[in-house]
Amino acid sequence: MKPIDIQEIRSLALFREMADINFETLLRGAYIQNFPPQIELITEDEPCDFLHIVVEGSVELFSRWNGRETVMATVRPVSTFILAAVIKDSPYLMSARTHEKSRIILLPSKDVRAVFDIDNIFARSVVNELAQCYRSVVKTTKNLKLRTSIERLANYLLRQYKFAGNAVEFELKMEKRLLASYLGMTPENLSRAIKALQPYGVQVSGSRVTISNLADLIAFAKPTTSIDDPTY
Amino acid sequence: MKPIDIQEIRSLALFREMADINFETLLRGAYIQNFPPQIELITEDEPCDFLHIVVEGSVELFSRWNGRETVMATVRPVSTFILAAVIKDSPYLMSARTHEKSRIILLPSKDVRAVFDIDNIFARSVVNELAQCYRSVVKTTKNLKLRTSIERLANYLLRQYKFAGNAVEFELKMEKRLLASYLGMTPENLSRAIKALQPYGVQVSGSRVTISNLADLIAFAKPTTSIDDPTY
DNA sequence: ATAAGTATTTGATGTTTATCAAGGATAAAG
DNA sequence: CTTTATCCTTGATAAACATCAAATACTTAT
Incomplete structure (x- = not known):
C-alpha cells in the first residue's frame, strides 16, 4: 500500500483518532486491489468479510428485488462502506459494484471488530460514523416520501x-x-x-x-x- | 419512577450491559411523564435535549415538508427513539407525537453523552443499536424504491x-x-x-x-x- | 341510546410515473 | 475517420397513485 493512501485513510474521521498500534493492526491484515469498472464487489445477503474503503474511482451501492434494481448511493474517495454490516457481523443489505476503474482497500471484518473491542476511541468514531449514516438514510426516506x-x-x-x-x-x-x-x-x-x-x-x-x-x-x-x- | 419501569429499561439491549453506577447516573437525571394522545413531544429541527423511552402507549415519528406529512415509524414499549441525534448532539430529523396516551421517560442528552464517554460497554451497546437502526432504515428505503x-x-x-x-x-x-x-x-x-x-x-x-x-x-x-x- | 364527530370506503377524475418503441446524440473501438 | 455500441431523448400509451366529493361505518361524548 502506498504511504499516501495510508495517510488518506488515517485522516478519515473513522480512523483519525485511534491508537497508532491499532491502526497498524488494521493495516497489517489489509488488502489493496484495483478493479475494472462494473465488477460486483459484494453481493446482498452474503456474509460480510471486509470493510471496504474506496481510495480511487467510485462504487455504486445498489439493491435488487424481484428483477428490479435501484441505486442506493454512490461512494467516492476516500470513504468506507458497509460499516454497519461489519460491526453487527451480519449479511450485506446492499450489493456494490465498481462504477469506474477503482482502487479499494479491504479490511477483514474480524480485524475491524477486534480493534473495535479493544480501542475505545475507535469504538466512539464508529458510533459517530454510524449515527451519520443513519441520519443520511433518514433524509433519503424523507426525500422519497415527501417529494x-x-x-x-x-x-x-x-x-x-x-x-x-x-x-x-x-x-x-x-x-x-x-x-x-x-x-x-x-x-x-x-x-x-x-x-x-x-x-x-x-x-x-x-x-x-x-x-x-x-x-x-x-x-x-x-x-x-x-x-x-x-x-x- | 416505578421499580418495574426501571427493570424494563435496564433489560433493553441498550442499557443491559452497562455498569450499575452509570445506569444510576442516567436515572438520576431522568424524568417520567404521562402524556395524553396527540401531543407533539419533539419537533424536527429543534435541538435535541432528551433521549426518549416509551414505557407505555405508543409514539409516531413523522416528518413534514412543504405542507405534506409522512409517518416514518411507530415506537412501542419498551424502546428508545432519536438516539442518533442524542449521540451526535444534532437537531432532530423527525418529529414525534404520542399516538395513544403514553408514559415516556426522558433522559437528558448530556447525561447520555457523559455516560457514553466514560462507559465503554454502554458505548458498544450504542453502536449496536445504531447499526440496527441504520439497517432498518436501509430496508425501508429498499421497500419504497423497489416495490x-x-x-x-x-x-x-x-x-x-x-x-x-x-x-x-x-x-x-x-x-x-x-x-x-x-x-x-x-x-x-x-x-x-x-x-x-x-x-x-x-x-x-x-x-x-x-x-x-x-x-x-x-x-x-x-x-x-x-x-x-x-x-x- | 342518540347525535356529532371522525375514520373509512367508494366512485369519478386527474396527475404522476412507468413502459414500450423509435430516433438521435455521444462515446468508444477499429 | 468511420463504425458500432451505448446512452439519452421523445412520443405514445398504460399503470400507479393522488385528489376530490360523497356515502357509509365507527367512536365518542352527552
Missing part, C-alpha cells in the same frame, strides 16, 4: 450547486441513467424532469448543468437542511 | 402475520390512516390495495386481518429477509 421526482431532482441540483462551491455551472457526477435510479425514477422521466425545470432556470446539456435563475429554482425546490444538508 | 404500494402492503401483512406468531388472524396495530402514511400511500389507496389483495386470500374487516391463503399471498408478496426480516 415528487421533479422536486427531488431540483433539490439534488441545488445540493450539487452547493457542493461545487456555489457554482451555477457544474458537471453531473454520474450518468443520467444512474442518477435517475438514485433519485427513484426512470431515465425517461429524468429527461422529462429536466425539461420541467427549464422554466425555473435550469439548463442541462450533456452532463453540464447551468442554473440561470437560482432564486426561481430555490423557490420551486424549497430545500431544507433537515433533508438536503449532508452535514446536518 | 409498489400493493406489494408493500402485502409484505407488511406478512411481517405482521409473523410477528403475531404465524397467526393467520391478527389485528392491525395502527389506524389505517397511519398505516397508509407509513407505507407511503394515501388512505384511499390503502383501501383499494386491501381489495386488490383479496384474490390472494386476504380479508380485512375493521382492524381484523385474515389471511385465508398464505401460499398465494407469499407468492404475490415475494418477501425477502433483506427487506422484511427486522432481525436481519
Whole structure:
C-alpha cells in the first residue's frame, strides 16, 4: 500500500483518532486491489468479510428485488462502506459494484471488530460514523416520501450547486441513467424532469448543468437542511 | 419512577450491559411523564435535549415538508427513539407525537453523552443499536424504491402475520390512516390495495386481518429477509 | 341510546410515473 | 475517420397513485 493512501485513510474521521498500534493492526491484515469498472464487489445477503474503503474511482451501492434494481448511493474517495454490516457481523443489505476503474482497500471484518473491542476511541468514531449514516438514510426516506421526482431532482441540483462551491455551472457526477435510479425514477422521466425545470432556470446539456435563475429554482425546490444538508 | 419501569429499561439491549453506577447516573437525571394522545413531544429541527423511552402507549415519528406529512415509524414499549441525534448532539430529523396516551421517560442528552464517554460497554451497546437502526432504515428505503404500494402492503401483512406468531388472524396495530402514511400511500389507496389483495386470500374487516391463503399471498408478496426480516 | 364527530370506503377524475418503441446524440473501438 | 455500441431523448400509451366529493361505518361524548 502506498504511504499516501495510508495517510488518506488515517485522516478519515473513522480512523483519525485511534491508537497508532491499532491502526497498524488494521493495516497489517489489509488488502489493496484495483478493479475494472462494473465488477460486483459484494453481493446482498452474503456474509460480510471486509470493510471496504474506496481510495480511487467510485462504487455504486445498489439493491435488487424481484428483477428490479435501484441505486442506493454512490461512494467516492476516500470513504468506507458497509460499516454497519461489519460491526453487527451480519449479511450485506446492499450489493456494490465498481462504477469506474477503482482502487479499494479491504479490511477483514474480524480485524475491524477486534480493534473495535479493544480501542475505545475507535469504538466512539464508529458510533459517530454510524449515527451519520443513519441520519443520511433518514433524509433519503424523507426525500422519497415527501417529494415528487421533479422536486427531488431540483433539490439534488441545488445540493450539487452547493457542493461545487456555489457554482451555477457544474458537471453531473454520474450518468443520467444512474442518477435517475438514485433519485427513484426512470431515465425517461429524468429527461422529462429536466425539461420541467427549464422554466425555473435550469439548463442541462450533456452532463453540464447551468442554473440561470437560482432564486426561481430555490423557490420551486424549497430545500431544507433537515433533508438536503449532508452535514446536518 | 416505578421499580418495574426501571427493570424494563435496564433489560433493553441498550442499557443491559452497562455498569450499575452509570445506569444510576442516567436515572438520576431522568424524568417520567404521562402524556395524553396527540401531543407533539419533539419537533424536527429543534435541538435535541432528551433521549426518549416509551414505557407505555405508543409514539409516531413523522416528518413534514412543504405542507405534506409522512409517518416514518411507530415506537412501542419498551424502546428508545432519536438516539442518533442524542449521540451526535444534532437537531432532530423527525418529529414525534404520542399516538395513544403514553408514559415516556426522558433522559437528558448530556447525561447520555457523559455516560457514553466514560462507559465503554454502554458505548458498544450504542453502536449496536445504531447499526440496527441504520439497517432498518436501509430496508425501508429498499421497500419504497423497489416495490409498489400493493406489494408493500402485502409484505407488511406478512411481517405482521409473523410477528403475531404465524397467526393467520391478527389485528392491525395502527389506524389505517397511519398505516397508509407509513407505507407511503394515501388512505384511499390503502383501501383499494386491501381489495386488490383479496384474490390472494386476504380479508380485512375493521382492524381484523385474515389471511385465508398464505401460499398465494407469499407468492404475490415475494418477501425477502433483506427487506422484511427486522432481525436481519 | 342518540347525535356529532371522525375514520373509512367508494366512485369519478386527474396527475404522476412507468413502459414500450423509435430516433438521435455521444462515446468508444477499429 | 468511420463504425458500432451505448446512452439519452421523445412520443405514445398504460399503470400507479393522488385528489376530490360523497356515502357509509365507527367512536365518542352527552
